Amino acid sequence: MSNYTTQMDAARKGIVTPEMETVAKKENMPVEQLMKLVGEGKVAICANKHHKCLSAEGVGSMLRTKINVNLGISRDCKDYDIEMKKVMSAVELGAEAIMDLSSHGNTQPFRQKLTSECPVMIGTVPIYDSVIHYQRDLATLTAKDFIDVVRLHAEDGVDFVTLHCGITRKTIDQIKNHKRKMNIVSRGGSLVFAWMCMTGEENPFYEYYDEILDICEEHDVTISLGDACRPGCLADATDVCQIEELVRLGELTKRAWAHNVQVMVEGPGHVPLDQVAANMQVQKQICQGAPFYVLGPLVTDIAPGYDHITAAIGGAVAAMSGAAFLCYVTPAEHLALPNVDDVKQGIIASKIAAHAADIAKGVPGARDIDDKMADARRVLDWDAQYACALDPETAKAIRDSRKPEDDHSDTCSMCGKFCAVRSMNKALSGEYIDIL
Numbered sequence: 001m002s003n004y005t006t007q008m009d010a011a012r013k014g015i016v017t018p019e020m021e022t023v024a025k026k027e028n029m030p031v032e033q034l035m036k037l038v039g040e041g042k043v044a045i046c047a048n049k050h051h052k053c054l055s056a057e058g059v060g061s062m063l064r065t066k067i068n069v070n071l072g073i074s075r076d077c078k079d080y081d082i083e084m085k086k087v088m089s090a091v092e093l094g095a096e097a098i099m100d101l102s103s104h105g106n107t108q109p110f111r112q113k114l115t116s117e118c119p120v121m122i123g124t125v126p127i128y129d130s131v132i133h134y135q136r137d138l139a140t141l142t143a144k145d146f147i148d149v150v151r152l153h154a155e156d157g158v159d160f161v162t163l164h165c166g167i168t169r170k171t172i173d174q175i176k177n178h179k180r181k182m183n184i185v186s187r188g189g190s191l192v193f194a195w196m197c198m199t200g201e202e203n204p205f206y207e208y209y210d211e212i213l214d215i216c217e218e219h220d221v222t223i224s225l226g227d228a229c230r231p232g233c234l235a236d237a238t239d240v241c242q243i244e245e246l247v248r249l250g251e252l253t254k255r256a257w258a259h260n261v262q263v264m265v266e267g268p269g270h271v272p273l274d275q276v277a278a279n280m281q282v283q284k285q286i287c288q289g290a291p292f293y294v295l296g297p298l299v300t301d302i303a304p305g306y307d308h309i310t311a312a313i314g315g316a317v318a319a320m321s322g323a324a325f326l327c328y329v330t331p332a333e334h335l336a337l338p339n340v341d342d343v344k345q346g347i348i349a350s351k352i353a354a355h356a357a358d359i360a361k362g363v364p365g366a367r368d369i370d371d372k373m374a375d376a377r378r379v380l381d382w383d384a385q386y387a388c389a390l391d392p393e394t395a396k397a398i399r400d401s402r403k404p405e406d407d408h409s410d411t412c413s414m415c416g417k418f419c420a421v422r423s424m425n426k427a428l429s430g431e432y433i434d435i436l
């Protein structure tokens with residue numbers, strides 16, 4: 001019988017857990033320093049007690065920026081093996097979390113497979129699963145039904161759950177009066193909103209928050225406070241609906257911490273680049289430094305097909321300005337279910353954003369790999385360059401498909417004999433440079 005409930009409880013009692021030791025080692029941080037941050041809620045170690053194969057990670061702005069990949073079974077992609085392959089390749093590419101957004105069939109076996117085989121943090125959105133789990137229309141579900149699904153996910157070993165606790169009946173009037181361009185674009189948020197409209201009742205995730213906190217405390221599930229009113233277009237960014245919900249999320253953060261339950265706060269959304277840093281600062285103030293988990297932010301609305309890039313631009317600035325966790329966006333965003341290649345493109349774009357931010361915010365050792373790459377480039381050592389690359393396979397395939405015509409194979413076909421690197425190496429070592 002352990003003498004603590006959650007990682008936060010342990011930290012507050014001065015107990016170093018095995019998960020804290022793992023995270024401290026990964027982050028090159030003294031465990032005492034990490035423990036203090038966990039106790040204060042500034043770092044969340046999302047580690048459900050039943051997720052035995054987890055290699056714990058910490059989420060907090062003073063740590064390496066983490067990325068999440070959304071996957072799951074759906075009506076249009078219901079092959080469990082293919083989805084599991086996507087999960088494992090996402091882990092190999094460097095994802096620190098997988099959110100299982102399954103929305104078809106019996107979702108429990110896949111969820112349990114994830115928490116018994118997958119070493120990264122597993123998150124879910126219980127409201128998506130509620131309709132599927134009960135096989136009943138949304139309006140017929142009761143508050144108790146929703147809470148029971150949260151409990152089921154907690155018992156299945158899910159490390160964090162997105163719960164849209166921050167909208168209330170007041171939000172219904174606000175959305176109607178405020179006339180946003182895109183209303184609510186959060187899938188879970190729209191379901192909660194629709195349920196409130198159809199039943200006339202209060203948001204169950206808000207009304208029964210204390211009961212949810214008991215469940216999360218028992219299993220050590222981190223609550224990812226969903227942002228139902230995240231802007232779905234630039235015109236809605238940083239508006240009353242978004243900020244009003246954020247204020248409530250700040251209050252709910254405090255209540256969770258009083259219960260020793262760890263919290264992350266989800267963030268925007270579509271945000272103009274010049275508002276991204278301000279959004280992070282406001283969140284930090286209102287939610288007392290709780291880790292911020294951003295969905296993008298997408299910095300323009302006009303790039304369907306390339307939204308992994310618009311999200312990476314926003315994500316880099318967000319993470320540099322205080323966000324701790326980036327949810328990947330794929331080129332298929334706003335268009336279709338991502339295929340295997342879209343997933344890869346989304347992960348790489350997110351990894352670039354996270355890594356760029358870690359260098360900018362001075363995470364110790366973050367730039368080491370870039371320095372190694374520069375050394376490999378200076379000596380035109382291609383294998384060493386691939387070894388440093390985020391996506392070695394693509395880098396090698398591009399070079400191999402377009403090698404220089406002549407046998408100066410130490411250069412590449414970009415400049416051929418005009419290779420600046422080769423010319424400089426030769427010039428500095430006193431060699432003759434043959435260009436023609």
Ligand code: SF4
Pocket residue numbers: 411412413414415416418419420421422
């Ligand atoms: S040929 Fe040009 S691009 Fe290629 S390695 Fe040399 S300097 Fe770099």
